[in-house]
Amino acid sequence: MTEYDFIVVGAGSAGCVLANRLSESGRFSVLLVEAGGSDLNFWIWMPIGYGKTFYKPSVNWMYHTEPDPALNGRVSYWPRGKVLGGSSSINAMVYIRGQARDFDEWKAMGNPGWGWGDVLPYFRKSETNDRGGDAFRGDSGPVHIATMDRDLHPLCHDFIAAGKELQFPHNADFNGAGQEGVGTYQNTARAGMRMSTARAYLRPARHRANLRVETHALAERVLCEGRQAVGLRYRQNGQIVEAHARREVILSAGAVNSPQLLQVSGIGPGALLAAKGVGVVHALDGVGRNLQDHLGLDYLYRSRVPTLNTQLYPWYGKLWHGLRYVLTRRGPLSLGVNQAGGFVRSRPGLEHPNMQLFFSPVSYTKAPPGKRPLMNPDPFPGFLLGVQPTRPTSRGHLEIRSPDPSEAPAIYPNYLATDIDLQEMLEGARLMRRFAEAPALARLIEAELLPGPHVQSEDDLIADVRNRAGTVFHPVSTCRMGPDARHDVVDARLRVHGMGGLRVVDASIFPTLTSGNTNAPAIMVGEKGADMILEDCGSGESCQGRS
Structure with missing residues (x-):
């Protein structure tokens, strides 16, 4: 079994940010596990090529929801990135942060540190705006934003x-x-090519000796000792691999895959897990609930x-x-x-x-x-x-169909x-x-x-x-951030309620759907989450190591 300080599951919009920032100082070793493969693909890098990748199973989970009664029983198609860069490698690239009140509402819901004044510095930190920086826009960040x-x-x-x-x-x-x-609109692009988080954050960090990236590696289970996350089991090239986390396991697999992985790992609604034949590690009813989408x-x-x-x-x-x-x-x-x-x-x-x-x-x-x-x-x-x-009030949910992590979950948008x-x-x-x-x-x-x-x-x-009417491909909130462990999944430091050494850092933690496209705020969550993790490890208070 190999050992790392941090194990990050999912090299998507937030996961690539984490891999870069957590390995940046050289102090910590990081394993990044991605179910998909390389983003070196012409259709990914060419902006208009998203019409191709939206339906390409080699880079896309290509999920389908359950029939929705409000849409006359229609099934919705949900593309999700299965490639380095995640959905930032296959989306339509519109860069929108949301309204200031979105984030002030997050804070008012019991999440200190997530108001507009708290998150704006991370939006600015993440971007280089081609029009230049000011009080609202960044001019030296990894993600280049292009005016069209x-x-x-x-x-x-x-x-x-x-x-x-x-x-x-x-x-x-x-x-x-x-x-x-x-x-x-502005796009996440530079020099006429897509600016995914794989290009912006992961590519500059790939040479680091303390960062290991494993592709075509499907996470199967968070390994736990009691209510302490200690590692990850994943399948790669037909082989089972187990990796040990000295400090934390961090799920950044997105609004579908993060709650799915928690559930197959025994962390989720107790009755659901028992019905699906999964042993309950920690009954946490909010996992997979509160699903929101545009x-x-x-x-x-x-x-x-x-x-x-x-x-x-x-x-x-x-x-x-x-x-x-x-x-x-x-x-x-x-x-x-x-x-x-x-x-x-x-x-x-x-x-x-x-x-x-x-x-x-x-x-x-x-x-x-x-x-x-x-x-x-x-x-x-x-x-x-x-x-x-911009702000739908309907709430859906998703749930595993079986203990098999390769089986797509059942998604109920409840539009x-x-x-x-x-x-x-x-x-x-x-x-x-x-x-x-x-x-x-x-x-x-x-x-x-x-x-x-x-x-x-x-x-x-x-x-x-x-x-x-159809989805605009913005699912969020299935591991909602909030103070109430009866309904929420992570606290304001993105730690899973009731668990040690386990966080979720991606769009699934959004308390509510933001007013617009979700890629920019997902990147912000990666930046802010990385700072939180490093702060907690520096203080020794919340970054729970096992060395």
Whole structure:
């Protein structure tokens, strides 16, 4: 059995951060265990290639939920990264932190040290913003954040103009002093290539003698002596390997895999574990509960003017832009598809924006989710307007099906379980129609293709939501941070309640879903979690060693 100070499970958005920061001083030895393989893949590094990796089983867990009654029994497809960099290697790269009140709410829920003033320094520490640093943005961090203006599709300006016509202000930086308004997104990219956490954090640290990275290694069980985590058992190349942790085992496997690993290790709801034939190490009811996710809806329009479809659908267009990207790292292949958007209030009287908007100057209508790559746009000029309510109130859960760690868990999103969530989806649908009717966009639209102009009444709009709304791929909170061990999983130092030597550091600890994309706050959690671990080990109070 090999020994390390720290064992980190999962080389994803937070795990790569931990591997770098915990090994940085040279004082501690770190083992990073990843079920997937290398991120050295053309489709990963090319920004538009996420349409390929979203459906590529060699780099993607490709989870499917259980049928959801509120979505007319439909199954949702949940891509999750199974590769160095995790989901930061296969996501759409939009860099959004969330609203200050999101984190102040975390603190108010009994999590000292997690308010906006506490987490902002870690957001700044993690990034290099290509527009430079200021009181809100960083200029020397590992993750490079790219402005897309250089190759932005011109229709994005029409979207922003439509927003202004609707009295929504232009916002030049959604991660600056305020989030509200319409504008263009920034991507996690540098020099026309994806900036995953594997590229930003892991690659610079791989040469360190005190860091060992094991790929194609499926974590099977956290090894425990009583309620003390002492190591990890994993399977690699058909062989069982056990590693010992002198100080801590840290789960950074994400909102699906971290609670799954806890449950198969005997840490979770006692009745569930007993029913699945897993011996109970520590009954902790919150493991796998409190699941939250953004649910979104797209409206598809046929355009009177050229869109990216016009450039990328013909074979010669693919060839030209492919050569352009290879030679210059420029053009539409160097960008994500969600180029513009914003954060707005759907009705008067709200204190904060409650809707996130997306504008994509490209459309795909032929590929059912999870079935085949999104590599061929529609043969006609089209674009998409998308909306997601930022703070859903519905809560789901996930649970293991058996003691087998290689068997995907059962995921119950429980979308639209509250009246407010359904009402906000209706407001979002009407908001997209308002944008389409604004003069700046109306002059460009030949026809609304989905859901179509016949969908007008409230009943029809609700039916459309239930038929077409889908995940925006932001699951969080399945190992929720909070002070109450009856319902929460980790405390404010990210230590698993009732266990020694065991933490969770990833998006599963979010107390609530943030207002926007979740990759940036997951990286922040990695940065802050690493500091906490090092502080606790330095004080000797909470970093429980066994040497």
